[in-house]
Amino acid sequence: MTPSYRKIFNDGLWHKNTGLVALLGLCPLLAVSTTIINSLALGLATILTLSLSNLTVSMVRTLLRPEIRIPAYVLIIASIVTAVELSMQAWFHDLYLSLGIFIPLIVTNCAIIGRAESFASRHPPLPALVDGFATGAGFCLALFALGATRELMGHGSLLRDAQFLLGEGAATLQLTIIPHYDGFRLAILPAGAFIFLGFLIALRSWLAR
Amino acid sequence: MPESTLPHSPPMWKSATALAVVAAAGAGILAGIHELTRDDIEAQQQRAVLTQLEQVLGPITHDNVLHQDLIRVSDTVLFPGDQLVEIFRARQDGQPVAAVIRLLAKDGYNGDISLLLGVHYDGEISGVRVLAHKETPGLGDDIEFARSDWILGFDGLSLTARPRQQWAVKRDGGGFDQFTGATMTPRAVVKAVRLALEYFESNKDLIFAPSVPSEAPNAAPEGH
Amino acid sequence: MVEQARLAGEQIHHFHGGLRLRHNKKVSCETPLKRPSLPALLKIPLVQHADVNVQAHVHCLVHPGDVVLKGQAIGRFDDIGGGLVHASTSGVVTDISLQPISHPSGQSGLCVSLEPDGRDAWCAYEPVSDWAHTEPLELLERLLRSGIVGLGGAVFPTGHKLQRARQNQVHTLILNGAECEPYISCDEMLMREHPDRLLLGAHILKHMLGAQRVLIAIEDQMGVIHRVLNQLIKKPGNEDIDVVKVTTIYPEGGERQLIQVLTGLEVPAKGYPIDVGLICFNVGTAGAVAQSITSGRPMVERIVSVTGPGIVRPRNFIALLGTPISHLVAHCDGYTDDAARLIVGGPMMGYALSADDNPIIKAANCILVLTEQNIHNAQPEMPCIRCGACARVCPAILLPQLLHQQVVDELWAPAADNGLNDCIECGCCDFVCPSHIPLTDWFRYGKGALDRAVAEDERAEAAKLRFEARNTRLSDRKDARNERITAQKISVRQDARARIDALTNQAKDQEESGGLK
Amino acid sequence: MTRRFDLPGRPVVKSGAGLSGAPHFPPQITVAGVMRQVLYALTPGVIACTWFFGVGVLLQILFAISFALLFEALMLRLRGQPLRPFLGDYSAVVTAVLFALCVPPLAPWWVAMTGMFFAIVIAKHLYGGLGRNLFNPAMIGYVVVLISFPREMTQWLPPQQLATIQLDVLQSVLTIFTGHLPDAFSWDSITQATPLDSIRTGISEGRTVSEIRQSPIFGDFGGLGWEWIANWFALGGFWLLWRRIIGWHVPVTMIGSVVLFSLATYLVDPGAGPSPFQHVFSGALVLGAFFIATDPVSGCTSVRGKLWFGAGVGVLTLVIRSWGGYPDGVAFAVLLMNLAAPLIDRFTRPRIFGHDEV
């Protein structure tokens, strides 16, 4: 039985949010969320990969024997991620450089294989695509929230380096929220990433109480 | 992904074949995408290097392929710590115009500071940038262009424009500002830039030697 | 092995932890021992222990209305070795019913109510004229019927303890006079007033055990007793007896601690002193053995200290078992105005009672009454700050702070690993805890709960084995049957036909066994 | 007449409801008592600090205590805990004082605020408050402000004997409140590298220790002023030892390991690093050994564990001082050993009475 799209979205964005509830794909979440733009870039890459992988898996779901399902998914995902990586390298080179190995590491983001296994392999392509999108969007949301908090606390700005994602003209998008702000350096350090994510999850759990 | 990743049920070869097919399909598609993006990627990579070089070179004219005209040199006195220093050379009609030196300042507070230094053939600095460093955030990181204009203080200087004893931070009686609470970092950068200039001055000819020697001479010119 | 040279009358070993507490024994030692008047009614509980199930299997041997004589057996219990309970005086059984007894649970137990007839008439008894030439086995036989239990705290039937000890080679008998808990002074009074009885008990027990030597441990502040005992053991016949002074550190009187202090040996955690060739009796027990063997009479009374700041005139009594506590208190001129808590036992290990009409039992060495001021707690319970004070004083060398956490979280396996069962419930850790955590309460609870958890695990393991055994049995039976049937069929019909039939049969069998689900 | 007695278990006594058993004497020591004694023991050192570095020290302590109590009260309220027993246990005050002693005397007020927020709210109350924290709250607070406000945290004043300019009380208060010096002063003129910092930078510039020690900021064995502060803290520490509030294990192994290892390098090459004396009487080592590494809550609890804990703090301090990125390493060393403490406790359980192996 295919759940309603509304439920798919609710789950992906909030109730079963990968970053904040399921706690999968923590490494990229913490590593790249120093600024909003980095977060968004990785978030978009993840949405793309998830949607494509869910779609592909759902299309080939009847062809695969159960015992090779998972390895096959891994290969499919690895191929998609490499494709995304190549495209970023070609068209968003600065972003590619600043995200480093976390683009290829999308392969091991358990959320992707998890969705492939628990949703895409049991549902037709369209819902699978939507589920991939919703789950990815949930992850992107978590990334965005964390990135925004850390950038604001750490740099006192929002949307710095926007040109990396949106092209040269976007450099002016940067909002300096707190002028002459020296920066609360903990926010951009690894320790701060952990602590801020901890607070974010607590906040979500408080909101969802 | 709790279950194991590969099957262990009996018809092993069948599964292996199926997997190989998936992998082959993936590889095939990727090869296609790779073909498609290859040129763009190469262009982008060049652009990335060039942007960096041009930042420190400023507006100059040259007609060689800057990022490929590269030598690596070493000098035990001026480039301490056995480093191989990269020098990119800009030429116009085969004549030397300027060079970009990529080197490490070895005595930063927390480790090496990687610098990019653009210098005109006449020894005038066209620009300096810090590529990477490990200095204390908030204290020593004002050497970054992104955080302060301090690094622009080198622009237009040369060994002749500023006397040798002035190549130091103010606390040591020189002409460069230090940061409050962080003297070592600027001290290290100033020293590294000065040494690089000295090397450039004394080895100009070798650096711009038309035959492209892969290694410049190790011997340091005397007089330091 | 114990080295003779090391036992020059002073302790040379130490045990871990412990507390130096204010002694407070003098007040009750100044007045001589005395028997109180006969109370109007005795309530004799058939369970005389503090720490076993009050609903243990007990059998009453009399009926309401029966007339009993002093020393007549009136009940029997079967727990921990079993034993007899005797009438403390002569009189009429008025009632046999569940009554409040002196038990930490506050629960009721089966009691025989006895109305004394005032005659205090003994039943027939048979003294041993010459115990030194009587077979130890016969003495043991008498002891088993005498109702004597250990008076040091655990109330384990002395006859059984001796019986088990005789199976091992016991070389040293220790008499425990290190009465280390504050206020309690019944052992001290016994040693003051009847040192000869103590020595007699020592000789009898040594004879019964075949031990080579006897150590009497007393505290270093019992100066008078030390002198008297030393004079006594200089007399001929007492060459094998030594008196050792030990420093007064609570709980030096715990037998494991005492043994370590006297000999440097550690009694293995799951073992008993006899595993290292020793046995330990309370001095009161030795006195009771001496009395009972020489007179032939069972145990019907014990020495009880009635003391504490809540008592007007503290002192020691020789009390009949079953005497109401209030009767003894009345003989001490009653409570002071600020009396606030009634305790059976000492301040460190005793348990509180809610009313003073409870009877004296064999385990009751002391009736302690504390005042409001004594028990006033200046601070509520706070979280543990891991200061380690508890571990510093724990004589069992445990980490109470860790154990506490595990007991609170009900993590029984780690708690067992960390020695929950090795806790002797001495209360030292409680006493020093700046956070005022009732650690000992937690450990008492934990030990009970751990018992249950272990029993549950054992049951599961046994169930697993039986389940597997049953499965193999069923499948063996099925295999055998299949084989038999196949063999028959093959012999009668053609091969092909037989195979089909076998298959049908198999299918049928599967259906049958499918009923299992 | 039967007399009835209250059973233990009334609130005043022990465990609240239900039956409770022996012991029937309540303990004589209390948490607040322990913490108060730590505060008494800190007094000589605090006075010495104030003597050498001015009223700024007292002001920092005042600020830190106020913020600490504020956050403590706030968190107790949020967690639904009673205020009075926990505010009255003085543990937050101890945290605040120890934190304030690590902060430069003229640091602006938000340093104390941030530090106390991380110490009290995050390091302490998110873990469940008193006794539950895994990390030393004061040191968490200190490390957070150290990496977040490195500039403010390196503005150390010279001891009063060397100070050419001194701020009076009002100027100090203003500086702390505004974060800026009064107009007549500049940070570069009134601050000075600490002795440890000077040694670190000096060595990295290739000078030998004896050359570096020519500087007037050095005293007879440690830094001028700093060495006496260390002595007064040690005095307080000995008093705590005597009162049995702390055990000898941590201070002895911590200072001992620093002396041992620095002596080894010192004997090999006296010019390459500070002498053992210099190490012990510099920075926060003595304060750390008696007051910080001895924090019962975040340290090891078994005796052998305490020995390892102290030695670990000592060695790590030395490692960070010699090769790391910070002039002093006590705070990091304490936190790193806090990390390892549960593990150490696991492997250093004492042999239970009557058991064979550990």
Added chain:
Amino acid sequence: MREYALILISTVLANNFVLVRFLGLCPFMGVSTKFEGAVSMAIATAFVLTISSMSSYLVHSYLLVPLRLEYLSTLTFILVIAVTVQLTEMVMRKTSPLIYRVLGIFLPLITSNCAVLGVALLNQRQQHNLLQSAIYGLGAAIGFGIVLVMFTAMRQRMATRDIPVHFRGSPIALITAGLMALAFMGFTGLAKV
């Protein structure tokens, strides 16, 4: 020698894989609140990481580079890792049932540990040779293991009941990891290269 020591110090302490590099966090957070499990996981990871680090290197430099197929590295590395894990599992199950009893459960989980792929990719990017790759992998695993084991021991000491409700579970675990990262900042500058 010095170079290898520096790689070790860097991966284990100064640039600890979990706390500074942010790799391998999912198993770090999720795997185990049980001490024995954490130790097993640490050992199993060390094993797999070292082996897969080396085999990825071999495949990369003897297959992908000669054929100019570097862009397929992600695909091949994940393949190599999966096979390494599977082989390790089989061999271990046969040769040492005792070790398998302890480690077996954790082996499949390792495939989804991004540190394993991360190490392979980083080796490639930092142009390590075979021995460097092996040491890098080992160092990463030791760093992961040490931190995991200490973290587990700490988590066991936490008193869940007293932690504010919304912080129970993963938030407090993350905050603890953050405070650990803070402590590990004391190691910055240790591996100056």
Added chain:
Amino acid sequence: MLTAVIAITSLCALFGLGLAWASRRFRIESDPVADQINALLPQTQCAQCGFPGCKPYATAIAGGAADINLCPPGGDALIGELAQLLGRKVKALNPDMGPHLPRRVAIIDEDSCIGCALCVQACPVDAIMGAAGLMHTVIQSECTGCDLCLPPCPVDCIDMAEPSLHRHWRWARPARADLAAVHDAVNP
């Protein structure tokens, strides 16, 4: 393109062969993981999990064929232990399998028992004694409380009751006092 496909395919083939060889070379019989899981299961053998006993369920979990939240007698405690053992996330007990109840034991009303022996066959752990035609009794200490003997009994003479093991007096769990009230009482 072709190189890529050929290279990857041959790599796969190589790995496939390697694994195939290894799986033959290192074949083993029983699964130690299943034993570990079985050791945690309550051994009630009640089949509520949908498997004929605890061991089969353990094997199913080890093989990845069953989830860890199917055993009602084990309840949440068991799920926690399994999650720890297997490094999985804790889940709620699957309500389809029935609720978690405290352990009970069967007691046969000996007056009504007609000695049909049907319960004996049903009991998975041989906890019921008695010969056909005679009265039957449950050995209390061996009964796991699985309820399997209830349905077959034609006269409904079997009851489930609290086990006597739990009736022994033990010290109660200390309660924590209300700190605020206590503090006020202590410091008036």
